[in-house]
Amino acid sequence: MSFSISLFHQFSTLHGVQKIEAKLNLDRGDFVSISGISGSGKTTFLKILSGLIQPVNGDILFGDQRWLDTQRGFLLPPQKRKIGMVFQDYALFPNMNVLDNIKFAAGSELEESYLHDIIDSLGLAHLLTRFTYQLSGGQQQRVAIARAIISKPQLLLMDEPFSALDEALKKSVQSFIYELHQKFLFTTLIVNHQISDIKAFSNKFLKFEEEKLVAYHPKMEYDYTVEGIILSKESIDLEMCHVTVSYNGHTYQIPLPAKEAGKLNVGDTIKFGSYSR
Amino acid sequence: MEENFLETIFLTLKLASVTTLILFFLSVPVAFYLSRSHGFLKSFLEIIITLPLVLPPTVIGFYLLLLFSPGGSIGIIFNQLFDVKLIFSFPGLVFGSVIYSLPFMVQPIYAGLEKIPVQLIEASYLMGKSKWETLFKVQLPNCMPAVYTALALTFTHTMGEFGIVLMIGGNIPGETRLASMAIYDSVESLNYQQANHYALILIAITLVLLGLVHLWRKKAYKR
Numbered sequence: 001m002s003f004s005i006s007l008f009h010q011f012s013t014l015h016g017v018q019k020i021e022a023k024l025n026l027d028r029g030d031f032v033s034i035s036g037i038s039g040s041g042k043t044t045f046l047k048i049l050s051g052l053i054q055p056v057n058g059d060i061l062f063g064d065q066r067w068l069d070t071q072r073g074f075l076l077p078p079q080k081r082k083i084g085m086v087f088q089d090y091a092l093f094p095n096m097n098v099l100d101n102i103k104f105a106a107g108s109e110l111e112e113s114y115l116h117d118i119i120d121s122l123g124l125a126h127l128l129t130r131f132t133y134q135l136s137g138g139q140q141q142r143v144a145i146a147r148a149i150i151s152k153p154q155l156l157l158m159d160e161p162f163s164a165l166d167e168a169l170k171k172s173v174q175s176f177i178y179e180l181h182q183k184f185l186f187t188t189l190i191v192n193h194q195i196s197d198i199k200a201f202s203n204k205f206l207k208f209e210e211e212k213l214v215a216y217h218p219k220m221e222y223d224y225t226v227e228g229i230i231l232s233k234e235s236i237d238l239e240m241c242h243v244t245v246s247y248n249g250h251t252y253q254i255p256l257p258a259k260e261a262g263k264l265n266v267g268d269t270i271k272f273g274s275y276s277r
Numbered sequence: 278m279e280e281n282f283l284e285t286i287f288l289t290l291k292l293a294s295v296t297t298l299i300l301f302f303l304s305v306p307v308a309f310y311l312s313r314s315h316g317f318l319k320s321f322l323e324i325i326i327t328l329p330l331v332l333p334p335t336v337i338g339f340y341l342l343l344l345f346s347p348g349g350s351i352g353i354i355f356n357q358l359f360d361v362k363l364i365f366s367f368p369g370l371v372f373g374s375v376i377y378s379l380p381f382m383v384q385p386i387y388a389g390l391e392k393i394p395v396q397l398i399e400a401s402y403l404m405g406k407s408k409w410e411t412l413f414k415v416q417l418p419n420c421m422p423a424v425y426t427a428l429a430l431t432f433t434h435t436m437g438e439f440g441i442v443l444m445i446g447g448n449i450p451g452e453t454r455l456a457s458m459a460i461y462d463s464v465e466s467l468n469y470q471q472a473n474h475y476a477l478i479l480i481a482i483t484l485v486l487l488g489l490v491h492l493w494r495k496k497a498y499k500r
Contacts, residue, residue, distance in 0.1 A: 047399075050399075050403055052399050052402070052403075077402070078399070078402040078403050079402055079403075079405045079406065079407065080405075081403075082405075083403050084403070085400070085403050087396050087399075087400060089394075089396060091394070091396035091397055091399070091400040093397060093400075093401075093415055093419070094419055095415070095418035095419050095421075104401075104404065104406075104414070105404045107404065107405055147400075147404075151404070151405075
């Protein structure tokens with residue numbers, strides 16, 4: 001299933017007119033990292049994908065579902081897109097406690113076992129009856145993440161989702177999200193200032209350059225901490241490879257430069273990312 | 278104390294309660310529309326809603342008298358369709374109060390809805406919730422201080438209205454005689470003690486209400 005995006009948008013800011021141009025094709029299950037300087041339009045881009053902002057021109061097709069066609073004046077409302085979103089400022093509902101915030105997002109399709117899995121993995125069990133004003137920034141961020149993934153969205157958009165977490169918690173939350181991503185294969189787009197935080201998970205990299213969203217390959221610098229066994233290798237293109245690694249009962253997909261992957265064989269051991277538990 | 282004292286106080290509270298209830302259900306959709314719109318209709322509606330705030334009550338009362346009278350356009354409709362007389366009757370007073378107190382209910386709720394961060398609304402939409410579901414489960418519960426203020430202002434304002442009552446209600450005990458009319462009547466007949474009884478009751482009810490609203494707002498602001 002492909003996710004094709006073609007759009008142009010311009011809007012006024014304090015510094016003048018800001019433009020965004022994006023033309024790209026993603027696949028189901030892609031884990032995409034988006035970077036760019038402040039004010040380059042990253043958040044606006046996520047809001048356009050979610051249907052909260054209608055661009056000046058654009059066409060978005062998610063699988064066989066048309067989300068946007070400005071030429072025909074068509075915009076699929078956000079309610080019908082099955083998207084989970086972590087907002088930069090969390091956007092938790094102050095009138096609800098933590099549990100109600102998560103349940104509100106789940107709607108009528110709440111799976112109790114999945115709910116408990118999320119609550120435990122994000123360390124929210126002792127916070128369920130608290131209101132947002134009783135939570136720290138990091139706790140609010142974890143509730144926002146739980147709320148975004150509880151409905152098993154087909155597209156997960158995350159705007160700076162780890163900015164308020166300390167290093168230890170960040171790694172644990174990151175690997176939990178990656179685990180869920182691998183399990184349910186929701187297409188994930190993450191805007192993150194610290195590209196090193198999500199580099200190890202991402203299989204595609206986009207950045208805003210001169211108002212255009214372009215693909216690039218970042219320089220890989222792993223913080224090698226654990227050792228796994230290589231299960232398979234798959235070329236993405238001439239420069240990049242996906243290496244599937246088994247570690248501690250889980251499988252991880254690691255994007256590696258083709259040169260580096262060429263030196264490795266199936267069955268070899270490899271030390272990899274800081275994201276593992 | 279006059280014979281109809283309790284009846285008059287009860288009728289005043291009944292009018293304030295009925296008006297507040299009707300206005301709440303009428304004002305929420307209006308405030309919601311105003312908080313989401315930008316065009317000409319919004320500006321026009323805002324002006325119309327603000328009119329009762331700036332016009333002398335006697336002006337509104339005078340035109341309502343013309344409209345509600347048996348020959349007036351609204352009076353004829355109500356008379357023929359529902360067999361209801363609007364002039365010098367309780368339904369007429371309710372009708373007039375709803376128009377006169379409209380800005381006291383709409384304005385605070387509108388201001389409260391405007392202050393809700395747009396991200397909360399966006400988050401709710403992305404969770405598949407409709408605009409109305411978002412209004413009743415996210416927006417209104419998060420602007421309860423504004424709702425409490427609107428309810429209290431409308432109730433107390435209706436309780437003390439005089440100009441419109443004088444024009445379209447008259448002074449029929451048990452039917453249209455309200456506390457404000459009774460005070461006026463008592464002063465006219467130099468019965469200051471009776472006027473004082475009515476005035477003190479109105480002050481007491483208003484103080485209790487404002488105190489309750491203060492407590493509710495304080496509780497709501499904690500979140």
